[in-house]
Amino acid sequence: MKQFSIIGLSGYISPRHVKAIKETHNNLRAATDPHDNVGFIDATFPETSFFTEFERFDRYMDKLQNQAAGIDYVSVCSPNYLHDSHIKAALRWNADAICEKPLVLNPWNLDSLERLEKETGKRVWNILQLRLHPSIIALKKKIDSSPKDVIHDIDLTYITARGLWYYASWKGDVSKSGGVATNIGIHFFDMLTWIFGAVKKNTVQLNSHDRAAGFLQLEKANVRWFLSINAATLPDSIKSKGQTTYRSIEVDGQELEFSHGFTDLHTESYKQIIAGNGFGIEEARTSIEIVHAIRTQKPIGLVGTYHPLAKLKPSSHPFGI
Numbered sequence: 001m002k003q004f005s006i007i008g009l010s011g012y013i014s015p016r017h018v019k020a021i022k023e024t025h026n027n028l029r030a031a032t033d034p035h036d037n038v039g040f041i042d043a044t045f046p047e048t049s050f051f052t053e054f055e056r057f058d059r060y061m062d063k064l065q066n067q068a069a070g071i072d073y074v075s076v077c078s079p080n081y082l083h084d085s086h087i088k089a090a091l092r093w094n095a096d097a098i099c100e101k102p103l104v105l106n107p108w109n110l111d112s113l114e115r116l117e118k119e120t121g122k123r124v125w126n127i128l129q130l131r132l133h134p135s136i137i138a139l140k141k142k143i144d145s146s147p148k149d150v151i152h153d154i155d156l157t158y159i160t161a162r163g164l165w166y167y168a169s170w171k172g173d174v175s176k177s178g179g180v181a182t183n184i185g186i187h188f189f190d191m192l193t194w195i196f197g198a199v200k201k202n203t204v205q206l207n208s209h210d211r212a213a214g215f216l217q218l219e220k221a222n223v224r225w226f227l228s229i230n231a232a233t234l235p236d237s238i239k240s241k242g243q244t245t246y247r248s249i250e251v252d253g254q255e256l257e258f259s260h261g262f263t264d265l266h267t268e269s270y271k272q273i274i275a276g277n278g279f280g281i282e283e284a285r286t287s288i289e290i291v292h293a294i295r296t297q298k299p300i301g302l303v304g305t306y307h308p309l310a311k312l313k314p315s316s317h318p319f320g321i
Contacts, residue, residue: 008077032057129265161231190287196221213310226307
């Protein structure tokens with residue numbers, strides 16, 4: 001049985017990590033979060049030591065590492081801008097780190113993590129669960145076996161509506177979240193480059209508080225992409241059903257069906273990591289470089305090849321900023 005701790009237990013994504021720890025028959029020994037609304041773990045790990053102050057958690061982690069049965073893995077579920085610091089803390093506690101996307105916000109932060117991996121002998125693992133989705137794996141096999149000179153046309157659309165709370169949280173602060181493309185798009189960019197190869201050109205046409213759009217030229221694909229957190233950009237067919245999320249990937253005009261099969265991907269990710277087959281720093285690098293380039297480029301407007309939804313009228317910032 002492996003011993004785990006979690007940084008960021010009260011966040012949106014942490015229940016998937018708790019579920020994965022439970023379903024892989026391991027133990028959650030300790031956790032921390034500034035907020036104490038974490039009672040959901042009573043159903044799985046009621047004996048977990050919990051701290052609202054990181055300093056006390058740090059002291060407890062040091063204590064555990066001086067015992068025979070220390071912590072094997074630290075799961076990092078904290079806000080994006082804290083990932084780098086919390087991963088480093090995990091390695092210094094002599095534990096592997098399992099981190100949600102994005103691993104870090106800036107590509108150069110990966111280099112310091114690699115140095116610390118070598119110093120400590122511990123590993124940094126990134127949750128890249130789309131690489132484990134059966135439909136995505138099938139598509140990769142199909143592309144890998146197709147002629148190498150074929151260039152595919154792809155439309156990526158991901159809209160997940162967020163309320164006004166989003167802009168008051170760390171997610172609405174670009175310096176903390178990385179913006180829309182980082183916060184909701186990075187796993188799609190990872191998946192596309194995993195299947196269709198390296199980036200040859202990365203053009204940003206639109207990048208605002210609630211949406212982003214651009215064009216990616218990959219080795220084996222031309223990708224028009226559109227990402228949004230504004231419910232007004234949802235297709236009417238989705239709105240009529242009362243749904244707030246829309247995912248679509250069209251490959252050469254054909255829809256890739258991958259709307260199902262997401263529920264167990266964190267558990268499968270944990271199984272692979274514990275077996276030593278997870279995705280490390282280098283696997284995460286390309287997608288981090290993509291979203292960093294998107295964040296730091298000046299959008300060129302609707303020039304050249306662009307996603308049809310990019311033509312939608314931009315909204316004003318809800319807080320008038």
